[in-house]
Amino acid sequence: MRQLLALFITACACAGASAQAWPTKPVRLVVPYPPGGNVDAAARIVSGELQKELGQPVVVENRAGAGGMIAGEFVAKSEPDGHTLFFTANGPLLYSPVIYGRNLYHWKTNFVPIASVTFTPLILQAHPSLPVKNVPELIALAKSKPNGLSMASPGAGTTNHLMSEMLQRTTGAQWTTVHYKGNAPATNDLLAGQVQFNFDQVSVAQQFVKAGRTRALAVVAPKRVPWLPEVPTLQEQGIKGIEGQTFTGVLAPAGTPPAVVERVSQAMRKALDQTAVKARIFAAGSDARWMSPREFADYLQKEESTWLPIIKSKNITAD
Numbered sequence: 001m002r003q004l005l006a007l008f009i010t011a012c013a014c015a016g017a018s019a020q021a022w023p024t025k026p027v028r029l030v031v032p033y034p035p036g037g038n039v040d041a042a043a044r045i046v047s048g049e050l051q052k053e054l055g056q057p058v059v060v061e062n063r064a065g066a067g068g069m070i071a072g073e074f075v076a077k078s079e080p081d082g083h084t085l086f087f088t089a090n091g092p093l094l095y096s097p098v099i100y101g102r103n104l105y106h107w108k109t110n111f112v113p114i115a116s117v118t119f120t121p122l123i124l125q126a127h128p129s130l131p132v133k134n135v136p137e138l139i140a141l142a143k144s145k146p147n148g149l150s151m152a153s154p155g156a157g158t159t160n161h162l163m164s165e166m167l168q169r170t171t172g173a174q175w176t177t178v179h180y181k182g183n184a185p186a187t188n189d190l191l192a193g194q195v196q197f198n199f200d201q202v203s204v205a206q207q208f209v210k211a212g213r214t215r216a217l218a219v220v221a222p223k224r225v226p227w228l229p230e231v232p233t234l235q236e237q238g239i240k241g242i243e244g245q246t247f248t249g250v251l252a253p254a255g256t257p258p259a260v261v262e263r264v265s266q267a268m269r270k271a272l273d274q275t276a277v278k279a280r281i282f283a284a285g286s287d288a289r290w291m292s293p294r295e296f297a298d299y300l301q302k303e304e305s306t307w308l309p310i311i312k313s314k315n316i317t318a319d
Contacts, residue, residue: 022260026057028084029250030075032068032092038203038284042118042248043087045280049271054264060087067157067318068092069104076110080255082264086111089248090159094304098311099157100318107300111251112261115268116291116299118281121221122163122244123205123231125214126197127190135218135237138197142173149175152190152198154183157316160199162307163220163244165314170242190214201246202227203285220244227285249296265293 027050029043043060051058063071072092078084086093093107105111124135130149132138142149153161156179168174178195180186183204189195191213199220206227208214216231222243224233234242250268252261271277272288281288291299310316 022082022257022263023054023056025083026059027054027082028059028061029087030061030063030071030084031087032064032071032089033062034064035062038118038120038201038246038286039087039089039248041284042281042286045277045284046117046268046271049274049277050264050267053267053270066102067096067100067155069096069100069102072096073104075251076105076253078253080253080257082252082256082260084253085114085264086251087117087248088251090246090303090307091157093249093251094300095157095162095307095311096318098308099316107251107304110254112254112256113293113296113300114250114252114261115265115293116247116249116289116296117268117272118248118286119289120201120203120246120286121219121225122160122199122246123202123209123219123228124167124197124199124217124234125190125205125209126217127193127195128212128215129193130196130215132217133215134232135234135239138217139171139173142175146174147176149197150195151175151177152186152195153177153179154186155179155181156318157311159244159246159307160201161316162310163199163242165310165316166242166244167239169310170239199244201285206285226282247299249291249300261293 029047031040031043033039040062047058047060063074068091072086075084075086097104126132132141151164164177186198190198202225209216209228216228218234218237219225219228219231220234220243269290272290278288
């Protein structure tokens with residue numbers, strides 16, 4: 001018994017020493033999108049603070065393609081030593097493997113959640129030429145001409161698209177979804193009046209709403225948001241049970257030592273507590289919000305349970 005106790009104490013001491021020694025080289029935050037988007041921006045905002053906490057360079061590495069799965073697969077197959085991390089969002093982590101029909105990884109088996117970083121609410125907005133000023137009017141118009149209205153989507157299976165599908169399922173309205181290869185062309189066509197409405201992140205949409213180039217119909221959040229406080233929620237307009245947001249978060253390859261996961265998580269917590277970091281994230285239209293590994297895992301499970309049934313029932317694919 002004494003020998004077993006001694007071995008246990010030695011193992012714990014070694015684990016602690018290993019965590020203290022880590023990192024021994026630069027840490028990579030692998031982002032599944034090109035530079036310039038909100039995920040890339042969030043990674044770059046926190047990387048400097050993480051570098052101060054960890055004592056090694058923290059480098060943002062962009063690996064775009066295949067709905068984010070190029071980056072996801074790369075991290076999943078990386079050495080589980082904590083030096084290569086997945087800095088991702090909803091789509092690449094939860095939806096892309098299903099939408100693309102490629103079982104390259106699953107967040108439960110191939111990754112270890114470390115921490116959430118940012119949350120960005122969605123807004124439902126319309127071109128000013130559309131004769132509606134709120135969501136009930138939009139639904140009534142859509143029901144009067146099934147599939148006669150057009151909704152711009154930045155791509156099949158994006159959070160924006162899934163939110164549209166849920167609103168149709170909840171209200172019984174139907175419209176035509178026009179998929180684009182990214183948010184920029186979808187937004188451009190909305191501003192030009194080629195399509196009539198869309199769901200978009202507040203971080204993107206707020207500039208167009210404030211300039212009068214689009215009309216905000218609702219924020220898809222539990223309560224009104226500070227960036228557009230005059231815009232009511234869906235729930236305020238009688239549509240309950242629909243909430244949507246995009247998140248960014250950090251995960252490590254499965255098998256990464258728990259002590260290393262905890263150290264990164266606490267470093268992220270300290271980074272997000274910094275006033276300057278919070279301000280930069282808020283200015284970009286997002287909330288800085290840290291979740292522990294367990295809390296983040298629970299959140300991911302809830303998101304998966306909410307949105308994957310819609311993807312499968314609607315047979316949403318990347319084709």
